[in-house]
Each structure stands twice: as structure tokens, then as C-alpha cells.
Amino acid sequence: MINVSKLKKGIIIDHIEAGHGFEIYKELHLNDIDDVVVLLKNIPSKKMKKKDLIKIETDIQIDMNVLGLIDPNVTINFVKDGEMYKKITLNLPKVVEGIMKCKNPRCITQHEDVKEIKFFLVNEEKKQYRCEYCDAYTTFMEKE
Amino acid sequence: MLKGRHLIEPGDFQIEEIESIMELADNIITNPKGYSLVCKGKLLASLFYEPSTRTRFSFEAAMLRLGGEIIGFDDPNNSSVSKGESLGDTIRTIECYSDIAVIRHPREGTARLVSKFAKEMPIINAGDGGHEHPTQTLTDLLTIRKYKGGCDNHVVGVCGDLLFGRTIHSLVKTLNRYHGITFIFISPKELKMPENILSQLNPECYQETTNLDEVIGDLDILYMSRVQRERFVSEEEYLRLKDYYILDKKKMRKAKTDMIVMHPLPRVNEIATEVDDDPRAVYFKQAKCGMYVRMALIAKLLGVEEDND
Numbered sequence: 001m002i003n004v005s006k007l008k009k010g011i012i013i014d015h016i017e018a019g020h021g022f023e024i025y026k027e028l029h030l031n032d033i034d035d036v037v038v039l040l041k042n043i044p045s046k047k048m049k050k051k052d053l054i055k056i057e058t059d060i061q062i063d064m065n066v067l068g069l070i071d072p073n074v075t076i077n078f079v080k081d082g083e084m085y086k087k088i089t090l091n092l093p094k095v096v097e098g099i100m101k102c103k104n105p106r107c108i109t110q111h112e113d114v115k116e117i118k119f120f121l122v123n124e125e126k127k128q129y130r131c132e133y134c135d136a137y138t139t140f141m142e143k144e
Numbered sequence: 145m146l147k148g149r150h151l152i153e154p155g156d157f158q159i160e161e162i163e164s165i166m167e168l169a170d171n172i173i174t175n176p177k178g179y180s181l182v183c184k185g186k187l188l189a190s191l192f193y194e195p196s197t198r199t200r201f202s203f204e205a206a207m208l209r210l211g212g213e214i215i216g217f218d219d220p221n222n223s224s225v226s227k228g229e230s231l232g233d234t235i236r237t238i239e240c241y242s243d244i245a246v247i248r249h250p251r252e253g254t255a256r257l258v259s260k261f262a263k264e265m266p267i268i269n270a271g272d273g274g275h276e277h278p279t280q281t282l283t284d285l286l287t288i289r290k291y292k293g294g295c296d297n298h299v300v301g302v303c304g305d306l307l308f309g310r311t312i313h314s315l316v317k318t319l320n321r322y323h324g325i326t327f328i329f330i331s332p333k334e335l336k337m338p339e340n341i342l343s344q345l346n347p348e349c350y351q352e353t354t355n356l357d358e359v360i361g362d363l364d365i366l367y368m369s370r371v372q373r374e375r376f377v378s379e380e381e382y383l384r385l386k387d388y389y390i391l392d393k394k395k396m397r398k399a400k401t402d403m404i405v406m407h408p409l410p411r412v413n414e415i416a417t418e419v420d421d422d423p424r425a426v427y428f429k430q431a432k433c434g435m436y437v438r439m440a441l442i443a444k445l446l447g448v449e450e451d452n453d
Binding site: 102104106107108109110111112113114131132133134135136137 | 230231232249250251252253254256257272273274275340
């Protein structure tokens with residue numbers, strides 16, 4: 001078992017479904033951070049059997065919508081002076097803007113330069129969202 | 145209050161607002177002369193990015209009969225689009241000249257997009273790909289109101305291509321907002337009503353069947369639709385399904401004496417021409433309703449609905 005030292009300050013993103021850690025790392029642009037960032041994969045977990053975990057040793061604004069979209073079951077712990085002072089659990093956002101792209105090839109947003117497209121949650125289980133323009137359903141992170 | 149609003153999909157308007165358009169259309173039908181100048185000095189931009197005869201003529205005839213005038217194009221190659229202009233820039237420019245705009249475009253969601261660029265000019269969606277065609281829905285509702293006395297309490301049979309038919313989807317979603325509507329969806333299993341529409345309906349308010357003969361006697365309204373060649377990848381599949389239902393005199397004998405037959409047109413061969421003379425066939429009258437309802441819509445969105453008698 002690899003040990004990573006206790007965080008003094010920053011954010012711990014816990015209970016990430018195994019395999020989603022790298023997606024979160026990418027979508028939150030954690031590569032751009034100069035401070036310490038640790039991504040742990042496939043940690044044994046009683047509840048989840050296996051989980052991923054990210055520790056970020058700095059105070060940054062996290063885009064909760066992106067996080068909620070990728071893995072709504074994560075827990076976010078905020079740490080100061082070595083102590084956790086705030087804990088947040090997430091839900092799938094009801095409305096997202098500027099994150100997703102419509103997958104419908106006939107949608108106008110595929111052909112014109114449309115920024116900040118709104119998507120409305122229609123099916124929580126399937127993570128399906130409805131495009132504000134063409135009403136087609138799109139699933140976040142769906143493979144092309 | 146509909147003045148200054150956009151119509152992108154039927155859901156943009158409350159049922160009461162839709163009914164107010166119907167009432168105005170009724171008044172125009174009764175007294176066309178009284179409305180022949182209400183749009184005098186107003187300009188409608190007719191922006192057709194793909195070919196259309198019926199819808200374009202209907203809008204243009206509507207505006208002319210209200211005393212207004214028209215600018216526009218029916219071939220985007222004759223506009224700045226061919227120079228690579230964005231839709232946003234086109235609409236902002238057209239708003240400098242026009243009071244109201246009608247747009248048809250092959251891409252889904254276009255009308256919603258351009259409505260975001262129009263500051264004061266109402267936008268009417270005249271069809272955006274396979275997505276929405278709200279003025280066809282208004283046309284259908286006016287036809288039902290005129291020939292069945294109102295839009296509540298009917299058994300509505302919807303027959304043909306229920307999978308790809310945008311006019312059918314819009315109509316079903318809108319009729320579902322009225323009282324006492326029961327749907328009977330009649331289609332081959334390959335062209336069934338999609339789940340995303342069915343999921344919006346109360347399961348007790350619809351049934352599905354493949355057999356028109358068995359249910360035609362129960363219907364107050366039969367809405368026929370064309371199997372659209374352009375929706376099929378396989379020509380063989382299209383040929384197999386296109387003649388699945390043909391409404392003819394023999395089938396009409398089983399129908400109620402006051403049932404009406406509707407069709408958004410153009411028809412191919414899903415309704416035999418022998419049915420045209422049956423008084424229950426209202427599909428050509430439906431096309432006329434389309435012009436009147438567009439007159440009412442234009443007048444409402446421009447806020448010029450008082451007759452000039």
C-alpha cells in the first residue's frame with residue numbers, strides 16, 4: 001500500500017468511482033496547478049471495493065458542475081491546518097452550461113459557433129441531458 | 145400578451161394563448177376584410193434556408209392578406225450566407241429592416257438560436273429540420289376546432305410514420321395539454337411513436353396498434369402521415385413500409401359519420417384519391433386553415449389584432 005502524507009491544507013476528492021479519477025483530473029485542469037496534486041487509483045474500499053482519490057494541496061475553486069457530471073457520488077473534503085473543516089456531497093446538476101456539447105449531428109450548435117449551450121437533466125440514472133436548442137438527449141462523457 | 149414574443153415550439157405558448165390565436169383566426173375567417181389592412185406598413189422577413197412551397201406561400205399569403213409586405217429569400221445561395229455570414233449577424237441585420245421574421249432551416253434548433261439574437265423582432269419557426277414545426281400544429285388545432293367544434297374530448301388516431309414525423313410529435317404533445325384526449329397510435333412496429341414522446345403521456349390515455357381497420361370505428365379524428373423517403377437509409381426498407389397503410393373508401397365505411405381525416409400534406413399514396421370527395425376528408429381545408437392561423441399569429445405577435453372596420 002502506497003502512503004501519501006496527510007494534507008495540511010487543500011481539497012480531497014474522495015469516493016471517486018474507480019477509473020473516473022483521471023477524467024476528473026483532466027476536466028478540472030489539475031495539470032495546470034503548480035502545487036502538489038496526487039491522484040490515487042484503485043484504492044481498496046470497504047464500501048466501494050475500489051475507489052480513486054485526488055488530493056490537491058492548495059485552495060482552488062473547483063467546478064462542482066463538472067465534478068457532479070463526471071461522478072455525482074464523490075465527497076469533497078476541505079482541509080485547513082491539517083483538519084477537515086467542510087465536507088460536501090454532490091448531485092448531478094439540474095442545468096449545466098458551457099461544459100457539454102450536443103451529440104446530435106443535425107443540431108445547429110454543431111454547425112454554428114454557439115457558446116455556453118445549456119443542457120437540462122432529464123434522466124438522472126442515465127445521466128441524460130436535453131439540449132436547449134434541438135431537444136436531443138446527450139449523455140456526458142458518452143463515447144463518440 | 146403575445147406581442148413581441150417568439151414562437152419556436154408549441155410549448156412556448158400557454159393553451160389559453162393558443163386559444164386566443166384560434167379565436168382571432170375565427171374572426172379573420174368570418175370577416176377577412178376587417179383585417180386586410182392591420183399590417184399596413186409592416187414588413188415580414190421570410191428566411192427560407194431550404195426549399196418549401198406550402199409553408200412559405202402560406203406565410204407570405206398571410207402577410208399580404210393582412211396588408212403587410214415581404215422581404216426575404218428562398219435560396220440561401222442568394223443571401224450573405226453564401227459569403228459565410230453567421231446566423232447571428234444575418235438576424236441582427238434583418239432586424240434593422242423588418243418587424244417580424246419567419247425562418248426555416250435544415251438544422252435542428254436554429255430558430256431558438258436566432259431568437260436569442262433578435263432584440264425586438266418576433267421570430268416564428270417555420271420548421272427546423274426534424275425538430276419542430278409549430279405553425280403546422282396551430283394549423284391542425286384550428287382545423288380540429290373548426291370541424292370538430294373544439295380541441296377537448298376526442299379520440300385521435302395517428303397513423304403512419306410516428307417515429308420521424310415532427311408534425312405528429314408536436315401535435316400529440318400539444319393535444320395532450322387539452323382535456324379528455326385519447327390517442328390511438330397506428331404504425332408498423334419499425335415506425336412506432338418514440339419513447340421520449342410516450343413518456344410524456346398518461347399511459348391510460350393512449351394505445352398502440354398496427355391495425356388501422358380494427359380501430360378506425362372508434363376514432364373522432366384520423367391524422368394520416370406520409371412515410372418520408374429522406375428519413376430512410378435503406379431504400380428497400382422505405383419501399384416495404386411506404387404502402388403499409390392506405391386509407392381508401394372501404395376503410396372509410398367503417399369510420400364514424402362525423403370522423404374527420406387530416407393530413408399535413410404533401411400526401412404520396414397513404415390516402416387514396418377516391419377519399420378526397422368524402423366530406424370527412426378535410427386535409428385540403430386544413431391547408432387553408434394554415435393561412436388563417438398564420439394571419440392570426442402574425443397579427444398577435446405584432447400586436448395589431450384589432451380589426452380595422
